Amino acid sequence: MSVSLSIATTTILSLHLLLFLVNANSSMDPYKVLNLILNPNGTVTRLQKFPQSPPSPDPNLPTPALSKDITINQSKHTWARIYLPHKPHSKKLPLIIFYHGGGFIFYSAASTYFHDFCANLSNKTQSVVVSLEYRLAPEHRLPAAYEDSVEVLHWIKTSNDAWLTRYADYSRCYLMGESAGGTIAYNAGLRAAAIVDEIKPISIKGLILIQPFFGGTKRTPSEIRLEKDLNLPLIFTDALWELSLPVGVDRDYVYSNPMVNGGDKVLEKIKLFGWKVGVFGCDGDQLVDRQRGFVKLLEGKSVNVVGQFYSGGRHGIFIGVPSMSEKVFDLVKSFH
Ligand SMILES: *[C@@H]1O[C@H](CO)[C@@H](O)[C@H](O)[C@H]1NC(C)=O
Ligand SMILES: *[C@@H]1O[C@H](CO)[C@@H](O)[C@H](O)[C@H]1NC(C)=O
Numbered sequence: 247m248s249v250s251l252s253i254a255t256t257t258i259l260s261l262h263l264l265l266f267l268v269n270a271n272s273s274m275d276p277y278k279v280l281n282l283i284l285n286p287n288g289t290v291t292r293l294q295k296f297p298q299s300p301p302s303p304d305p306n307l308p309t310p311a312l313s314k315d316i317t318i319n320q321s322k323h324t325w326a327r328i329y330l331p332h333k334p335h336s337k338k339l340p341l342i343i344f345y346h347g348g349g350f351i352f353y354s355a356a357s358t359y360f361h362d363f364c365a366n367l368s369n370k371t372q373s374v375v376v377s378l379e380y381r382l383a384p385e386h387r388l389p390a391a392y393e394d395s396v397e398v399l400h401w402i403k404t405s406n407d408a409w410l411t412r413y414a415d416y417s418r419c420y421l422m423g424e425s426a427g428g429t430i431a432y433n434a435g436l437r438a439a440a441i442v443d444e445i446k447p448i449s450i451k452g453l454i455l456i457q458p459f460f461g462g463t464k465r466t467p468s469e470i471r472l473e474k475d476l477n478l479p480l481i482f483t484d485a486l487w488e489l490s491l492p493v494g495v496d497r498d499y500v501y502s503n504p505m506v507n508g509g510d511k512v513l514e515k516i517k518l519f520g521w522k523v524g525v526f527g528c529d530g531d532q533l534v535d536r537q538r539g540f541v542k543l544l545e546g547k548s549v550n551v552v553g554q555f556y557s558g559g560r561h562g563i564f565i566g567v568p569s570m571s572e573k574v575f576d577l578v579k580s581f582h
C-alpha cells in the first residue's frame with residue numbers, strides 16, 4: 247500500500263547543503279565533491295565537522311531518554327549508543343536497532359542530529375533504541391557497514407548489559423535507518439532473514455526505512471528533475487557511491503540497487519515471516535522514484551509494505567523537522 251500525504255512545514259535546507267556549496271564548482275573528483283582530503287598515508291580527513299553530543303546516563307537530567315555508549319567490537323572501533331526511556335511504561339519494551347545516515351561516509355551515532363532523534367524515538371515510542379556506530383567508507387567500503395549491521399544482532403544476543411536484558415523484548419525487534427542508514431537497515435534485514443535461527447532469541451518483526459539511499463546507473467525522472475537540487479544534487483550522490491561501493495562495480499550492484507536480478511531472493515522469506523516494512527519518502531528528494539520503485543518491488547512479492555510518501559519536502563526532512571519525525575514515530579507505534 248502506498249499513501250500520498252502533504253507536508254505542512256516549510257522546506258528547510260539540510261546539512262547536505264553545507265557540504266555541497268563549498269564544492270559546487272569542483273571537478274568530478276569524488277574526494278573534492280565530498281570535501282575529503284586523501285592523505286598520503288591512505289587515511290581520509292573529513293573537512294566538515296558535525297556537532298556531537300555525549301551520552302546522558304544521568305536520570306536526574308531532563309533528557310527525553312537515558313543514553314550510554316557500549317563497545318561492540320574493539321578491533322573495528324564499532325560501538326553503540328543505547329537509549330532507554332526514563333520511566334518505562336511496561337517491563338519489556340520493543341527493541342529498535344537504528345542506523346544513522348550520511349551517505350556511508352559522514353556522521354556518527356554521537357552526532358547531535360541523530361542523537362536527538364533517537365532520544366525522542368525512545369521516549370515517544372517507548373522503545374529501547376540501539377544506535378550503531380558502524381564503519382564508514384571510503385576507509386571501509388561496503389559491505390563493511392552491512393557486516394557491522396548484523397554483527398550488532400549477534401552482540402545483543404550474548405550481551406549482559408542490564409538495559410538490554412531487563413528492558414528489551416528481543417522477540418519484538420525492528421531495524422530502522424535514515425538515508426544510507428535506511429539502505430543499511432534493508433541490507434541488515436536481508437542478511438538477518440537468511441539466518442533467523444542464528445540470531446534467536448532476537449526475532450525481527452519489521453523494517454522502517456526513512457528515505458533510503460538507493461542507486462542505479464539509469465537516471466530516474468526524479469533524479470533528472472532534481473539533478474541540481476542544492477540540498478542533494480546528483481553530483482553528490484554519485485560521489486558518495488563512487489567512494490562507498492567496492493572498487494570496480496557500478497551502481498547497478500546489489501549493495502546499491504535493490505531492483506537488480508528482480509529483487510533479492512530473501513524477500514520471499516521476509517514475506518513468509520510476515521515482517522512489516524515501512525518506507526518514508528517525499529517528492530522533493532531526488533531519490534523518491536527509487537524509493538517508490540522499491541515499494542512496488544516489495545508489493546509485487548507480497549511483502550507487507552507501507553509506503554508513506556509526501557508532496558514537497560526534501561531529503562533529510564524526517565530527522566531534521568520534529569513534526570515529520572512524529573510521522574515516523576506514529577508508524578512505529580502502529581507496528582508495536
Ligand atoms: C561556479 O562558478 C561560476 C564562475 O565563478 C559561477 O558563475 C557559478 O555560479 C558557480 N556555480 C555554482 C553552482 O556555484
Ligand atoms: C595519516 O595522516 C594524517 C594527516 O596527515 C594524520 O592526521 C594521521 O595521524 C596519519 N595516520 C597515521 C596512522 O599515520
Ligand SMILES: *[C@@H]1O[C@H](CO)[C@@H](O)[C@H](O)[C@H]1NC(C)=O
Pocket residue numbers: 308309310311330331332333334369
Ligand atoms: C519524555 O521526555 C520528556 C522530556 O522531553 C520527559 O519529561 C519525560 O519524562 C520523558 N518520558 C519518558 C517515558 O522517558
Ligand SMILES: *[C@@H]1O[C@H](CO)[C@@H](O)[C@H](O)[C@H]1NC(C)=O
Pocket residue numbers: 319320321322397
Ligand atoms: C570483531 O572483529 C574482528 C575483525 O573483523 C573479527 O575477527 C571478530 O570475530 C569480531 N568479534 C566479534 C565478537 O564479533
Ligand SMILES: *[C@@H]1O[C@H](CO)[C@@H](O)[C@H](O)[C@H]1NC(C)=O
Pocket residue numbers: 310362363366565567568571
Ligand atoms: C523532541 O521532542 C520534543 C518534544 O516533543 C521537541 O520539542 C523536539 O523538537 C524534538 N526534537 C527533535 C530533534 O525532534
